[in-house]
Structure formats: structure tokens, C-alpha cells
Amino acid sequence: MKKLVLIIAILTFSLGFSQTEKQSKIGIANGLIKSYNTSDFEELYSLFSKHYQEGKSLDDVISYFKRYQNAFGNIIKLNAAYNDKGFVKFPFQFEKENKTLVLKFNADNKLDYISINK
Numbered sequence: 001m002k003k004l005v006l007i008i009a010i011l012t013f014s015l016g017f018s019q020t021e022k023q024s025k026i027g028i029a030n031g032l033i034k035s036y037n038t039s040d041f042e043e044l045y046s047l048f049s050k051h052y053q054e055g056k057s058l059d060d061v062i063s064y065f066k067r068y069q070n071a072f073g074n075i076i077k078l079n080a081a082y083n084d085k086g087f088v089k090f091p092f093q094f095e096k097e098n099k100t101l102v103l104k105f106n107a108d109n110k111l112d113y114i115s116i117n118k
Helices: 002-037 041-046 049-055 058-074
Strands: 075-078 082-084 087-094 098-105 111-117
Touching: 002 041, 002 075, 002 087, 002 098, 002 111, 041 058, 049 111, 082 111
Parallel strands: none
Antiparallel strands: 075 087, 082 087, 087 098, 098 111
């Protein structure tokens, strides 16, 4: 009986932890979208890991996202995320077209990778 209670407690903790982690990643994606829609690219840049920032300057990030804003407008809807080989993918809707936001998080829930795909 004690083993059963212990197993249930461990499973409950594990499920709760994974839900919290998932919510945290959704929160980061929502923060990224808010920063994108308000053209606050410095705030958006702060979501990136130090490793990612070493490879991409703030000017690179501004140029990348402004190109999407000019072509497709703001992001108006974020759909449920799914995992694919270590990447978290969020189908979403620009004002003019549907795309997929592809993110990879490090252990500190900072972004190590970002891409906007068809």
C-alpha cells in the first residue's frame, strides 16, 4: 500500500512539473509575440540565451522580425504547441498568412533557436 501511494505521489509530481514547464514555454512564446507585435525587439532579444545572442546581434534580430512584420503583419493567433525532436512548434496566424513558430529552449527556458516556417 505504501508503495502504491509513493508511486501515485511521484506520478502526480511529474505530471504537475511537465504542465508547469509547458505553461512556462507558452508564456515565453506569448511574450515573444507581444514583443513582436509592439516592435519591442530589445525585449524580444532578451528572451534569447547568451549562446544565441553570441551568434545573432540585436540588429540581426530586428532585421529578421521587421521583414516578417512588413510582409505578413502582426501575429493574431497562437495555436497549441507540439514537440518535434527537441523543438517546440507553435502553429500561428499572421494577419496575412499562417506559419509555424519553431523554438528550442535551453535548461533555463531561454531561447536557443527560433525560426518561422510555413
